[in-house]
Amino acid sequence: MSRRGWILFAAMCVIWGIPYLLIKVAVREIGPAELVFVRTALGAALLLPIALARKEVRASLRPWLPLIAYTVVEIGLPWLLLSDAERHVDSSFTGLVIAGVPLVAALVARATNRDERLTPGRAGGLLAGFAGVALLLGFHIDTGGVVPMAELVGVVICYATGPLIIERWLSDVPRYGVAAVSLAAGALMFAPFAAPDLPDLARTVTLQPALAVLALSVICTALAFVLFFALIAEVGGVRATVITFVNPAVAVVLGAAVLGEQVTLLTGVAFALILTGSVLATRREPSRPVAAGGG
Structure with missing residues (x-):
């Protein structure tokens, strides 16, 4: 890759590795619905002018049904679940579990595309990766609870x-x-649930959670989309998605260094299994993208 490509790659590894830390700080005082609303609203406010200037909004609205489905599946529901779960579990643990996204993506691709072949290497990768996820969930279920x-x-x-x-x-x-329209749609979806509590929240929230929400919205949402699109243009979609395998390590390091979260031998073993499994399960020809799963 070019020097610019490496800079963009490193930036994305960090930017999509820190949301778990920021969410953990934000949900100390901000509810999950309010957090998702502010994140989507600020992200949309920053990206919509870019999309309008590029004359991309109208074209994005034409396939409105898939766009709504994408908004729910990629933004609204996962961000809500993620924010609620992090009220009970560590940010580093969350990042490691999310590292299993490529494993499920490989299964989804196999189920929806007959051309996808489940080779012995891929099958072994899936088994190893899911073993790592199961190891994490099994050893944390007593402390975090079943719901998270x-x-x-x-x-x-x-x-x-x-x-x-x-x-x-x-x-x-x-x-x-x-990106812009889906964020705006997400903000509209959560507005009825979040808006009534925002005035009280604005008066009571302290500095750290407020800064965490701001960073989550500006850096990890709006700026992240801009840089990720630039990375795809610079190095291609396949190479760009390699950040999937680095983000969890960033989440673990930040969780331990900033929040004092415990990193055990079990964590290392589970991460090694998930990482190895994800790499093996998603090895394929360059035409298919791997799910990025950005927090």
Whole structure:
């Protein structure tokens, strides 16, 4: 890759590795619905002018039904579940579980595309990866509870399904248009639930959660989309999705360094299994993208 490509790649590895830390800080004082509303509203406010300037909004609205489905599956539902789960579990643990997205994406691709062959290498990768996820969930279920574990599994399924909607029904729709309009649609979906509590929240929220929401909205949402599209243009979609395998490590390091979260030998073993399994399960010809699953 070019020097610019490496810079964009490194930036995306960090930017989509820190949402779990920021969410953990934000949900100390901000409810999940309010957090998702602010994140989508600010993200849309920053991206819509770009999409309008590029004349991509109208083209994005034409396939309105797939766009709504994408908004629910890739933004609304997973961000809500993620925010609620992180009220009970560590951010580093969350990042490791989300690392299982490529595994589920491989299964979804196999189920929806007959041309996808389940080779022995891929099958072994799936077994290893899911063993790592099961190891994490099994050892944390007593401390986190069943509901947060189920929510994280739901996030993984959503993140693995969202790219399928893009590939099948929105592949010809301009990228900035899809990102901006889906964020705006997400904000509209959560407005009825979040708006009544926003005045009280604005008076009571302290500095750290407020800054976490701002960073989550501006850096991890709006800026992340801009940089990710630039990375795809620079190095191609397949190479760009390799960030999927680096984000969890960033989440673990930040969780331990900033929040003092415990990193055990079990964590390392589980991450090695998930990473190895994801690489093996998603090895394929360059034409198919791997789900990125950005927090």
